[in-house]
Amino acid sequence: MGDSDQLILISVLQHYAYCPRQFALIHVEQVWADNYFTAHGNVLHERVDSCEPEQRGNVRYERGVAVKSQQMRLTGKLDLLEIEGKPPIKYFPVEYKRGKPKIEDWDKIQLCAQALCLEEMREVQIDEGALWYWQVRKREPVLFDDVLRRVTLAAIEGAHKVLASGNTPLPTEQKKRCRACSLVDLCEPDTFRRDHSGAYIAGLFTELTGSDSNEN
Numbered sequence: 001m002g003d004s005d006q007l008i009l010i011s012v013l014q015h016y017a018y019c020p021r022q023f024a025l026i027h028v029e030q031v032w033a034d035n036y037f038t039a040h041g042n043v044l045h046e047r048v049d050s051c052e053p054e055q056r057g058n059v060r061y062e063r064g065v066a067v068k069s070q071q072m073r074l075t076g077k078l079d080l081l082e083i084e085g086k087p088p089i090k091y092f093p094v095e096y097k098r099g100k101p102k103i104e105d106w107d108k109i110q111l112c113a114q115a116l117c118l119e120e121m122r123e124v125q126i127d128e129g130a131l132w133y134w135q136v137r138k139r140e141p142v143l144f145d146d147v148l149r150r151v152t153l154a155a156i157e158g159a160h161k162v163l164a165s166g167n168t169p170l171p172t173e174q175k176k177r178c179r180a181c182s183l184v185d186l187c188e189p190d191t192f193r194r195d196h197s198g199a200y201i202a203g204l205f206t207e208l209t210g211s212d213s214n215e216n
């Protein structure tokens with residue numbers, strides 16, 4: 001899968017799912033701007049990482065579980081893995097997020113990628129996990145159905161391709177995302193969209209006239 005040999009951190013897939021250009025700015029060009037949202041997210045994860053494993057009844061709770069997939073060239077850490085019962089054991093990954101549940105899939109993609117890694121490592125089938133949202137104190141179940149698995153695999157492949165090419169994609173057409181993006185000042189999406197549409201129109205004109213000048 002993909003064109004890059006390097007391992008990708010599962011946590012960066014959300015950047016690709018949110019906007020491939022954001023992914024490239026961070027992981028190819030390596031620019032970064034911490035804003036309130038990302039800084040707060042880091043603090044939340046540090047808190048989750050610091051907890052010890054515990055057993056409650058039939059369920060063991062493991063935190064900060066390392067996972068890796070050779071096949072997908074992915075690596076990462078689960079915030080929480082619930083392991084229930086005796087064989088057949090049920091594995092249930094949980095990812096902590098600072099905000100609220102989202103309509104889009106990017107948090108689900110990260111969780112699904114964790115489940116795919118676990119499936120490969122432990123040769124099990126994982127049907128479900130959950131996202132826990134700090135802001136609303138809500139646990140949202142996530143089914144790892146065929147659609148989510150396909151979208152997740154496409155994001156992994158796309159991220160590998162961007163890394164292998166070293167090219168930064170154009171800004172997302174979903175302009176609303178730029179308003180919440182911590183890289184908006186570095187990215188200058190409006191300028192790039194304008195420049196690209198100018199170049200696109202010039203290209204069309206050249207194609208139609210068969211010339212890059214207005215000589216007759």
Ligand code: SF4
Nearest residue numbers: 019171172178181187
């Ligand atoms: S500002 Fe918009 S186009 Fe640029 S990286 Fe952020 S989301 Fe993507």
